[in-house]
Amino acid sequence: xxxxxxxxxxxxxxxxxxxxxxxxxxxxWTHIYDGGGTRDVDCCCIHQTKDGGYVIFGAxxxxxxxxxxxxxxxxxxxxxxILQGENQHYxxxxxxxxxxxxxxxxxxxxFENSYIGLLLLKTDSLGYVGITEPVIPPVQSDxxxxxxxxxxxxxxxxxQPQGFHALMFDASGRKVDEIGSSLTSxxxxxxxxxxxxxxxxxxESSHPSTKKIVLIR
Numbered sequence: 274x275x276x277x278x279x280x281x282x283x284x285x286x287x288x289x290x291x292x293x294x295x296x297x298x299x300x301x302w303t304h305i306y307d308g309g310g311t312r313d314v315d316c317c318c319i320h321q322t323k324d325g326g327y328v329i330f331g332a333x334x335x336x337x338x339x340x341x342x343x344x345x346x347x348x349x350x351x352x353x354x355i356l357q358g359e360n361q362h363y364x365x366x367x368x369x370x371x372x373x374x375x376x377x378x379x380x381x382x383x384f385e386n387s388y389i390g391l392l393l394l395k396t397d398s399l400g401y402v403g404i405t406e407p408v409i410p411p412v413q414s415d416x417x418x419x420x421x422x423x424x425x426x427x428x429x430x431x432x433q434p435q436g437f438h439a440l441m442f443d444a445s446g447r448k449v450d451e452i453g454s455s456l457t458s459x460x461x462x463x464x465x466x467x468x469x470x471x472x473x474x475x476x477e478s479s480h481p482s483t484k485k486i487v488l489i490r
Contacts, residue, residue, distance in 0.1 A: 289316055291329075291348055304348040317365040323374060326351065330368035330378055339365055339380060339392075341400050354400040374398040395444075416476055422487045425465050428474065431458040440475045464488045 293301040306329075316331035325346035333340040339356040368378035378394040396402050416430035416437070430437045434457055441450040441463065449472070452461055464472075469490045475483045 291319075291327075291344075293348060302348050304344070304350075306342060306350065318367055318369075320369050322370050328368070328370065328376060330365050330376075332365050332380070339378060339394065341368070341376070341378070341396075343400060352400055354396075356394065356402060371395070376400065416482075418474065418484050418486055419460070421485065422489060423464075424488065424490060425462050426486045426488070428452075428461045428463065429459075430461075430476075433457050437461070438477065440477075442473045442475065444471045444473075 289306055291304050291306065293303075295301060316329055319327055319329045322328050322343070327344045327348070329342045329344075331340045332338070333355055340354070342353045343351045345351055365378060365380040368376055371377050375398050376396045378392075378396070380392045380394070394402060415432050416428060419427040419429050428437075428439065436453060436455040436457070437459070438453040439451070439461075440448055441452065443449050449467065450463070452463055454461060464486070467488060469488045472486050472488065473483050474486060
């Protein structure tokens with residue numbers, strides 16, 4: 274666990290205790306936080322934020338999701354968020370504040386008690402999710418990104434009786450384009466008129482899925 278100086282975090286069943294002290298160890302304030310359920314909250318890390326408050330990240334055993342809590346500089350709760358995955362359980366490895374005052378969280382996903390991969394999650398300054406890269410059980414896909422990094426990217430699809438249709442999003446979750454073809458199989462090259470950065474392709478097919486691509490110049 275990562276803690277700023279003069280802070281102590283103590284887990285007590287499904288609540289936890291946060292203590293702020295002076296440099297000599299004298300207590301400044303003490304707070305107890307409820308994890309919102311009847312099972313343990315696994316607190317992974319705590320960081321001081323730009324406004325002088327604190328943000329705490331962990332995993333909720335009650336909800337099987339990522340749990341986060343934001344306080345002011347006196348330890349009073351400003352907001353609490355729980356991100357739940359459908360038929361999945363999330364664990365948290367680390368999290369911290371980003372330059373845009375949002376938060377970035379890394380973790381791992383479990384499906385039916387089996388580890389299935391890593392999770393990268395970005396939130397806004399209030400802890401709400403913009404774009405996630407969900408951890409999902411592997412399925413046979415009827416489309417793929419042939420070249421996920423480059424000046425342009427190539428999408429290949431097959432066996433699409435109604436043709437191919439995809440939505441393109443930027444890293445903030447804003448839809449920037451729609452692409453498609455009436456052919457049942459083929460390739461589409463995308464990105465020539467868009468700036469460098471991270472984008473996400475969402476395809477509604479027999480196996481709906483989202484994949485990340487990176488445009489470079």
